Amino acid sequence: MPSFHDPLVLARALHFAATAQLSGVILFRAFVAWPEGARRGLARLAFVMAALAAGSGVLWIWAIAQAAGPASFAAVVTQTRFGALSMARGLALCALVAALPRLVRPPAGPADAMLAALAAAFAASLALAGHAGVTDAAHAIADALHLLAAAAWPGSLVPLALCLRGPDAAAVARRFSTLGIASVSALVLTGAINSWYLGGGLPGLLGTDWGRLLGLKLVLFAAMLGLAAVNRLWLTPRLGAAGARESLRRNALVEAAAGLAIVAIVALLGATPPGAHEQPVWPLAWRFDPDAFLAEPEIAAAAWRCLLLSTGGLVFAAVAVAWRRARVGAGALAAIAFGLAARDAPAFAIPASPTTFQTSGAPYSARTIAAGAKAFRDNCVVCHGARGRGDGPAAAGLATKPADLTQDHLFAHYDGDLFGWISNGLGAMPAFAVALDEETRWSLVDFLRANADGARMETLGGRVAGAAFPLPEFALACPAGKAATSVDLTGEALHVVVPGPDLESRLRQLSYLATETRTIVAGAAPAGEWRPCEASDPDLLAALSVYRGGPPEDLAGAEFLVDSSGRLRSAWRAGMATDWRDPLSFRRAVAEMKVPRDLSRALSAVNAAPGARVEYDNFGHRH
Secondary structure (H helix, E strand, O other), rough: OOOOOOOOHHHHEEEEHHHHHHHHHHHHHHOOOOOOOHHHHHHHHHHHHHHHHHHHHHHHHHHHHHOOOOOOOOHHHHHHHHHHHHHHHHHHHHHHHHHHHHHHOOOOOHHHHHHHHHHHHHOOOHHHHHHHHHOOHHHHHHHHHHHHHHHHHHHHHHHHHHHOOOHHHHHHHHHHHHHHHHHHHHHHHHHHHHHHHHHOOHHHHHOOOHHHHHHHHHHHHHHHHHHHHHHHHHHHHOOOOOOHHHHHHHHHHHHHHHHHHHHHHHHHHHHOOOOHOOOOOOOOOOOOHHHHHHHHHHHHHHHHHHHHHHHHHHHHHHHHOOOOOHHHHHHHHHHHHHHHHHHHHHHEEOOOOOOOOOOOOOOOEHHHHHHHHHHHHHHHHHHHHOOOOOOOHHHHHHOOOOOOOOOOHHHHHHHHHHHHHHOOOOOOOOOOOOOOOHHHHHHHHHHHHHHHHHHHHOOOOOOOOOOEEEEEEEEEEEOOOOOOOOOHHHEEEEEEOOOOOOOOHHHHHHHHOOOOEEEEEOOOOOOOOOOEOOOOOOOOHHHHHHHOOOOOOHHHEEEEEOOOOEEEEEEEEEOOOOOOHHHHHHHHHHHHHHHOHHHHHHHOOOOOOOOOOOOOOOOOEEE
């Protein structure tokens, strides 16, 4: 993780602080107050912040140039997107400096409104220099509003402290409270949006450097909110009392110091990979199980009780904060509700490990399944058996029988759980972190998934039903030249044909069948007028043989149907009761494969939990 010794982080921190303070002074002037006694002091503060913004902006460009090779300063300015942004912001800063002499006069007229708009744009444009600048427009807008709200609230705290010395301190404090409430609301909303884009969920927030920095930022933000609440609810109504004004000034300066610390953390966050882009190291020995509501009746009942009691506790806690007369009673009820909820909390908790929420960097593909199959044959067959059923040659001599890796319990675990057990061992199983590299261990996870899917497909007899299995990605070439991989054909029903002795006649037959499927030959197709897609991936047959449960040579003539959501739905081979070479039977299989609308949405949706897959058995049960 970068530190403040890094010139890039230091430059960002100084520039963010100077930008927020400069914009905050101008926005305070426009929306709160501009008492005559504080004008010259605040104008000098604005000039100093403008100079600091200019100097730190130059340092920022230099730091990027050094980190890039080093590259020349001019090259960064003229040949990069950041350089173009810096030049635009530099022009805006020059315009602000030219207008700063107006600060010694009270705001009036369109020119001062334009000055406030320019200050707001100068602060908001920093969003394009961070992570939001490389995502989408919605994220960039949210981050721009976040920075603008930060300038309007923390950036206005020093002007507030200076203006509280005047005779109209009460009016200034009230108007600032209105600005603060609007700014805090915007900060909370836009901060939630930014965290949704970059945080990577709870695993990213708890298990990455970026998430922990964000947590520290939130703690400081909560402290600022606490001080702001004291200022708004307690000190502002009592400004006429002795010492209240000085207490309010002191709290405003403490809030400003906390805001400065937050700016420093933001500088670090911008130089740290976001939680969504990092492999989280889960710090707890358990994780929340969102499927607890669908578990056995006793577990589901405990989960619902915990949720309802927690909600009630939050309601009572809010009442205790907002309603002074009910503070004791509501607080006691909140404590009781939270205590009862804690009793049922274990219904949500299941064991976890540091790797639980980690995922493979490679897509689930024919290549990874084939590599995992080889690693399984070389390292795991002796205990788990050729099909992973726990019946290997050495299984009989073990005190603990090896797990059957084809049973439904495999689907209750995340990919990161399986990866962690393969890497670090589990029970009598040794650790393979030294013997196998990380890529091979992730390939083993993909093989275990495919192998278990193949076992389930075998129990279903290859029938088209509610079952749906992830289709591994593979390379292909189609006559139109559009598709490069199977993922490019998502939205179309696919019919994968493995070359066999009668491939040419089978393709001739399929050319006349109007089945609304795209035919893919798992290899080279014979020459002919009708050209299907060809799968050029050399690992495809090895991957499909995992589903078939035999060597690749036994696949000759086999066929597979894939639905429009990209899920493998059924398999056929010669000798099965239903013969797909009969046109009527094949059309019926394709018709039965069509995914119901509600199930299609569930299958095509991205699972919220990293590494987990949405699977359905023959009865539509989720795994």
